Amino acid sequence: MLNHSLHKPPAKPFLTAGAKAAQLSPTFIFSGQNFFPAGKKRVLRRQHGWASVKAMASPTAVTTGNTTSVKAVVTVLQPVGGVLSHLGLSRGLDDIADLLGKTLRIELVAAELEPKSGQEKPSITSYAHKSYLPSQTPSGLIKHRAKELTILRGDGQGERKTFERIYDYDVYNDLGDPDADDDLARPVLGGPDHPYPRRGRTGRPRTKQDPLSESKSPTSSVYVPRDEAFSEIKQEQYSAKTMYSVLHMLIPSVKTSIVDSTRGFPHFTAIDTLYNEGVLLPDIPSTGLGSMLPRVVRFIEDTKDTVLQFETPELIDRDKFAWFRDAEFARQTLAGQNPLCIKLVTEWPLKSELDPKIYGPAESAITKELVENVIGGHMTVDEAFKQKKLFILDYHDIFLPYVNKVRELKGTTFYGSRTLFFLMPGGVLRPVAIELVRPPVDGKPQWKEVYQPSWNPTGIWLWRLAKAHVLAHDSAFHQLCNHWLRTHCCSEPYVIATNRQLSAMHPIYRLLHPHLRYTMEINSMSRDSLISANGFIEGAYSTSKYSAELSSHLYDKLWQFDVESLPADLINRGMAVEDPTAPHGLKLTIEDYPYANDGLLLYDAIKEWVTDYVTHYYPEANLVQSDSELQSWWTEIRTLGHTDKKDEPWWPQLKSPQDLIGILTSIIWVVSGHHAAVNFAQFDFGGYFPNRPTITRTPMPTEDPSEEEKKKFLERPEAFLLDCLPSQMQAMNVLAVLDVVSAHSPDEEYLGEKIEPFWAEDKVIAAAFTRFNGRMKEIEGIIDGRNADTSLMNRTGAGVVPYTLLKPFSEPGVTLKGVPNSVSI
Template sequence: MKDCSFYFSAICGMVGVNFLGLLDCTESWKDLNDIKKVFFFERTENSDLASQLWMEDTFFGYQFLNGLNPVMIKKCLRIPDNFPVDDVTVSMTLGPSTNLQTELQNGNIYLADYKILEGIPSNVINGEPQYLAAPMCLLWKSPQDKIVPIAIQLNQTPGEENPIFLPNDPEWDWHLAKIWVCNSECHVHQIVVHFLSTHLFAEVFNIATNRQLPMGHPIYKLLLPHLRFTLEINTLARANLIGPGGHFDQFIVTGKGGVPLVIAKAMKILTYSSLCLPDNIESRGVESLPNYFYRDDGMKIWQAIESFVSNIVHYYYPSDESVYKDPELQAWVAEIYKEGFLSIQSSGIPSSFATRAELIKYLTMVIFTCSAQHAAVNSGQFDFFSWMPNGPASMRKPPPTRKGTTTYQSILETLPTINSTALAASVVRLLSTEPLDRRPLGTYPDEHFTEEMPRKFIKEFQEKLVEISKDIKERNLRTFE
């Protein structure tokens, strides 16, 4: 059933853009509004909103909280040395009642830094060289509790040919700077936050679970439903998306060799805290950011999973010693550490368990990664990225080296061609489409636990998820009416 729905969605997406003659056209767009032709056959309320709001600074900032990559933004307590922003630079944006130093001290300044893209080779698409930047974007929590960009530098090394773009610059200069950030956001999201941190890590958990844990093991029974179809979708991704000759080679600037280099960089800076939502929120200093629904909703789901896992662990493991002395469990976590996380000690990722608390946190991370986290960074791709300027997969002109040179026409010449846009939109449509046999978190039709207490724990977990879902829907109605 999943295969049928998946391939039907894939064929429908390609047939639609092909019918309009978009896949064979290597020209630039003549007008930004023409991009709406790409999703003529399918659109959502949110994709329409993205096409209407993409130029607004508030929508640009909102996406750092509740868009496809809600884990990029970090509190900035000190401006980086290679990003020479001072009070004078941002005074017109902040207004006369405050200054940069005051806002830094008050915890209202945030940073999105795409250094990971520095030095990554760029693709050639339709015979044209493509370009990649490694921008730094300074964000401000305004008195209206909006996150807005206040300064953008498009590369890591400051200098005369790497100007800092500001909201009060000429209109198209500022819009192009934001588009470059959106381009970088697209790559970090797709390669690191989505593919590596959910798909590939889920594959690691899947393989180790099947190799090291017997089918009768309680942790095998706990994890198995959350690893369904992991290997199948990853095999498809390797063959058709990121592999040689795949779609990434055809429309994304990091295709033809860039993807594994970005993944390698990401693995070097990976931390256990980045995979555990409460620690991730704390380490980025975003505990008090208003309207951060990813954090608020994610924490409710994390706590529900943690409570469920805790009940299971305490039922099957009466003491810390029983965890420590479980050879199959220790072999499982050791294999994940060695083969999946490459034995990188600096990551802080456990290679063994000494206590039940350690096991509970780790299992919560595994289930959250394979369910809620993947949904958060995957399911909205069509909503946000089908409007191509909000997440262009490639750029055909290099980043501007001077202000005052950007025009509407030069932006059209920088953005992806018509066929690249159509192919990218087809891919994000496919990735966002739920399969017909979708199983939401907590849905376990294949009963693995036969004892009364674990089945009671599952029922309590399901009831909590229903309650969370109801609360979120009611909050959304109040917030977005």
């Protein structure tokens, strides 16, 4: 069975004790009175010692019908939160309390144990530890293998119960809450109007106001199959305590401590008080919040006050003014929290592909003359284009259709934008121009303007404001596309299909299992509190109530499985070209590209491990083609999990071991390296919000300004910028959430760190994993060496935050490093 305490849960329970074993009721609860049948001899062996107390019970049930005999290993564990912590039916059979209130781990096994060693005796039932392709399944297990998958798929009917292990698909129809307020209604994501991946089905009742939407859960938890639930350590670190405390206790207290929720910071030094003095929280409830959020909440013994005080983000701890510099603005496109959007300019002049009848003239206002005003001392635009020296952050076409929608909302504004960079001789980027665009609206024609670095006072403040808008665009794209959509949302179908179509005995199930850990649970929490109507994202980002809908737009226009691998993504963005003579088979367009350089080390190591694993089980193509479970798995991912894109021509075929290696390597890369790169830098780069504002609240002072706005900008440009940036309440909410999601849990499992028990059973696989583990340790040293190389100016230098995000291993907490196996936070 599963253990949600100190040990890692094994793969799906698969009983091999006989045909009746799978019929145990999931609602049967053991107690001190009924664990052993009355009147029967009890066989009990105990070994004393912490975490090694074991017992073997051999009961014979007294019933009038069929009987089932099982053997069990019982491990007594102390709950993380103390005696009786987290005890309840929501655990099903996973956590059980004995008469003393201790937590018991019940693990059904299929073989006798040696009295001295505690190890299983060799027996025919030990085949449960081996991996089998469907065609190789022992005859005694064929029926049970199929039956297990049938049970896991369910029948698609009714509301799911917390103790169930049923995996099914549904659309994202639970982000709104129309029964609470009409303004909280949100469109269903998934279908022709709003294409989207599918989520795990919960079967909750529909809302009264909208028969297409699913109602909110009456409790704080949303159903996920119990195999996907957080361990107790994870509960303590993230869900039940930490994030719940932030969203339901800390943020409400912040609101009560701020008189005007729209008020910005009066001056930049006021922002510093969030880190060096803190903010008094007078109405915080006395529930031990400080122990749950030790990095955020301080208790002052003398005054008995509770203070909200954040750790200083690494960026400004090293260089307080780094965020102000153009060089750092450019460097972070290669080595910041969103290094996946910079791309090579492949067409000149720049031009939109949107309909000019709706969005206005397609030609960009960034002209050859404007660019050469900045780079003229180095080369012409034509030379820069031919030599691949021009790069761009392009949020023009993808955001422009939502600009007018967002601008109808209070407290936010939006543009389409283009930001052009020039690659200097030293290998660093220099920002050249920013173009902001508003489409036609209310009889007004399209508005667009270009801003550039300037030496005059007005020009430099306009440039700083334009950078703030671009950074807000980059923050929104990072969160909605590169983070939520590509790693969380698009990966959930992999979890569901793997459990529905691949038996727990299948070698590919066992390869993928560590990489699917906690993803459904974290996604269910995100749907409930983070991307939901009036949730964290809507309150903190420029896109507001259109955030989730915009992520559907991004999925429709941008997501393709065949470019999710790191090499394909780099090639697609023009950041690399294939070169068999170069390391990793790629020549980078920008040689000092920290995310790409470190990422390719990880990607190649993953591919080598996957290759060793796959070729061991599939030495010939016909084994891939004839594997019914594997073919059903890949078909279901395409046709059910990503059904809105099922007919796209770019889906890879699955006919050979090489096809399978490519598919699996892409999946594992996205949930490990890709996710680590976009998640664990959020606090240290975004925790000082002028560096990464999530929202801009006012338009540029050159776009239809009033006389009052003109005067304010000219007389107090600093105040104008602060009013544009997030409000005090928005900033504190963002910091609190980023502090939680940027942290590693104590029970985190890192890429290549620990061998799975099933892998260890096979000498060939065990040897391959040993090589993989060794390569991870080598990569740690390689990255340290790169960060010590002063010639690599995009990752080192005075006050520069080294690029450590793809170092495989980490300690718990906010560390700016560590690559977990899965999307686990």
